[in-house]
Amino acid sequence: MGEGCDVRRWDELLPDTLGLVFKNLSLQEVLTVVPRVCKSWQIAVLGPYCWQEIDIEEWSRNCWPEKIDRMLQLLIKRSCGSLRKLCVSGVPNDSSFMFIANNAKSLQTLRLPKSEISDSIVEQVAGMFKNITFLDISYCTQMGARALEAIGMQCKFLTGLRRTMHPLQVIGKVSQDNEASAIASTMPKLKQLEIAYMLVGTTSILEILESCRHLELLDVRGCWNVSLDESFLKKFPRLKVIGPVVVDCYEMNGLDNCSDFSASSGYLPWDFVAGDMDDDYDEMSDGFWEDDQHIEDVEMWFYDDLNAVDSGYDWPQSP
Template identity: 55%
Template sequence: MDGIARNKGGASPGTGKGREVMGECEDGKEYRCWEELLPDALGLIFRNLPLQEVLTVLPRVCKSWGRVVAGPYCWQEIDIEEWSQQQSKPEQIGRMVELLVGRSGGSCRRISVSGLPCDPLFSFIADNARALGTLEIPRSEISDSVVEAVAPRLSNVTFLDISSCTKIGARALEAFGRHCRSLVGLRRVMHPIDLADKVCQHDEAHAIARSMPRLRHLEMGYMLVATEAVLEILGQCRELKFLDLRGCWAVDDRFLRERHPGLRVLGPRVVDDCYENSYWEECSDYYSDEDYDDVVSWGLFVDDDDYYYAVGSDDDEAIWDDAQGLENLEVRFYGGGGFGESFAGFDWPPSP
């Protein structure tokens, strides 16, 4: 977010009466001070910034921004999938999920995180984010038993991504379908390596057909299913509009197209992979192990008092109690460098 925010004269924020809401630019036009925007509006803006900047830079700009970041306004949608793919320590993912879900105050509508490391963390999400409509947890280490236990608390989920979750199977799928009655989208894409010790997944196809009749969008790339299993799904999920079968080599897609001409079928013979390489695999040619540690080391900020902004702490009050307040304050934001937008916030240029 490039730009300059200035406050010329007037009372400093937080003093209540006499607070200056409007300012004047050099060309004589008025503008509204950034710190005076409604928290909801600031939250919408901050969601467009990289995660690192939201957590470690914005809270240091001013107290009002710190309160927005510490509250639920920025965390109604939690998308840390790219960040989580870079983490080598599962506990870092756990601490980040607990931090952000806790800040959402139960208002989170979407969570996207790769590699949940354990069942208790999945239970924590279900207990503290019951308004979830979209749940994307690919490559997670969750079990059938925990899904059966917590699925009743995820009844508002309409889209579910459990790709490459190798420890769950038909039991978990049936639990999701039985309790998430509004589920219209399912992504269960596997990697061929995930299926090295499996013969087939017809039981999972049967669970989908039996418990998810309202599906409209289904991705089941590289699952070990045959034409008969897919026909069972189509027979029960009559509202299905899109079916991704890339890599399902035992399925006769021509037969499916003849039987269901209105259905959009992708695959099974498509050159492009429907499973994604991890973010780190794509960048491994550019970084050594030492560089990687530097890139993600900021993730340890949760336990570092120098990085964590505690609203109302004595140190923070001392910073803002000086005589100048926000008078003549000039704040500049610099875009990230590196290899592209994906690295924004990880390789900042020095301030002039």
């Protein structure tokens, strides 16, 4: 190289900078390829810098429950308490949720669609999620009004809730108005509420509107028992209501984007921790990627971003 020419030394980048770079790689590459490149990259992957935001939702959708549990334990431990965002589908049981609660007290955004989590465990550990600002518990059939009430009572910073149901999941249910009442009575700071396909009536929605005066987005697509008078809605000039009519997801491009209203995403202080790689290599080679399972690049799926709602593809159209 010529004299005075700057040479980029990727192995000399700070671990937090490397963590930002590695976020553009797939989960499999970060866990199995990056650590073998050089010592500094190995240290970065072992430490918390790569795991302040963990999005394994796409990967977990096609995994056996035991694999999801093992991956959660591996990655959350690496975050060393600095985890701010966790996205995972199909948390298999209450003990897995308890592990999340005990080891991720800095969480601000938590997305747990299709998880097998009960009311009783939520009541036990809701107080450990005091920093949560956005929560996605869509398609969680084991949770109900008790869990929502516990969340509302304990998570005082909650401004976004997604409780979307699949039409097939509510077959046989008489009503979910008790869930709507729990939301209305305990979550006054909500700015965004998505309850598509919940079995709620007009009275329950009016209760929510009267109690949650900061609402800016209300998604009631597929809530066929809801009828909101346009003249009444003029009382809420900041509120955007979607539904109950279901439109094709491509028709929503004209709607404004909505953020998840999370708190500042600045890095939190921690003691940098790095360990030996041998155990982690054993974990990575012990069935995580077997059967030629295709691992997509890790993406941040913002359910609360109306231009990126993926579940709209399986929603039936309005009758």
